[in-house]
Amino acid sequence: GSITGKVTRASDGAALANVGVSAATAASGSGWAYGYATTDANGAYTITDLPEGTYTVAFSSQENFVDQDWNNKPSGSGKGDVVKVVAGVTTKGINAAMVAGGQISGKVTRAADGAPVGGVWISVEGADTRKSASTNDDGTYTVGGLPAGSYTVSFSPPDDLVAQDWNNKPSGSNGSDVVTVTLGKTTTGINAALVAAGTISGKVTRATDGQPVEVVERWQVVEAG
Numbered sequence: 001g002s003i004t005g006k007v008t009r010a011s012d013g014a015a016l017a018n019v020g021v022s023a024a025t026a027a028s029g030s031g032w033a034y035g036y037a038t039t040d041a042n043g044a045y046t047i048t049d050l051p052e053g054t055y056t057v058a059f060s061s062q063e064n065f066v067d068q069d070w071n072n073k074p075s076g077s078g079k080g081d082v083v084k085v086v087a088g089v090t091t092k093g094i095n096a097a098m099v100a101g102g103q104i105s106g107k108v109t110r111a112a113d114g115a116p117v118g119g120v121w122i123s124v125e126g127a128d129t130r131k132s133a134s135t136n137d138d139g140t141y142t143v144g145g146l147p148a149g150s151y152t153v154s155f156s157p158p159d160d161l162v163a164q165d166w167n168n169k170p171s172g173s174n175g176s177d178v179v180t181v182t183l184g185k186t187t188t189g190i191n192a193a194l195v196a197a198g199t200i201s202g203k204v205t206r207a208t209d210g211q212p213v214e215v216v217e218r219w220q221v222v223e224a225g
Helices: none
Strands: 002-009 020-025 034-038 044-047 051-061 083-085 097-098 102-110 121-125 132-135 140-146 147-156 178-181 192-194
Touching: 002 020, 002 083, 020 044, 034 044, 051 121, 051 147, 097 102, 102 178, 121 140
Parallel strands: 002 097, 102 192
Antiparallel strands: 002 044, 020 034, 020 051, 051 083, 102 140, 121 132, 121 147, 147 178
């Protein structure tokens, strides 16, 4: 069977191209099936060659639109309405109207000299949403497609710098400050100044004769608190 529909912008009904649409079997016990398509210039898509069964259908855009499951349900929440696929039949009208998301932007620098840091992995996590991006060479970043809500923002830099959560909080700590996001708005100034990481070094020898021992595996354990 097949699933077909159209994706538009909620604000004005304009067609949205290049939106990814995926269908995955919703019921267990009869094997797992998956299909994928992208919308064309008219916002239309068709997912074909689906075995008969019930499916969840998810819509995801690379632009600043909020991901959703079919029938305007939160993405990945498990609350999306299911679509029934019958062999040899096209299930029509599985449409989506996507709303403009909120964005978080900022700049990452070195605390020592204010130099921008590129390639820092930015993780944004809310109640039902996880998004990520990396900083450009000038240290700037933008994470978009966010539903309204509160988010923690984490910065994971190269090894010579210490990871942190926003507002100079220890990475992964329960006391991290949250960033409030509003639909259609950009929350700016979520910056980070990263401090240089410390190092620990030493030498491993054999107790019997003091000869050096090659360490095959190296472990790093960093514990805050």
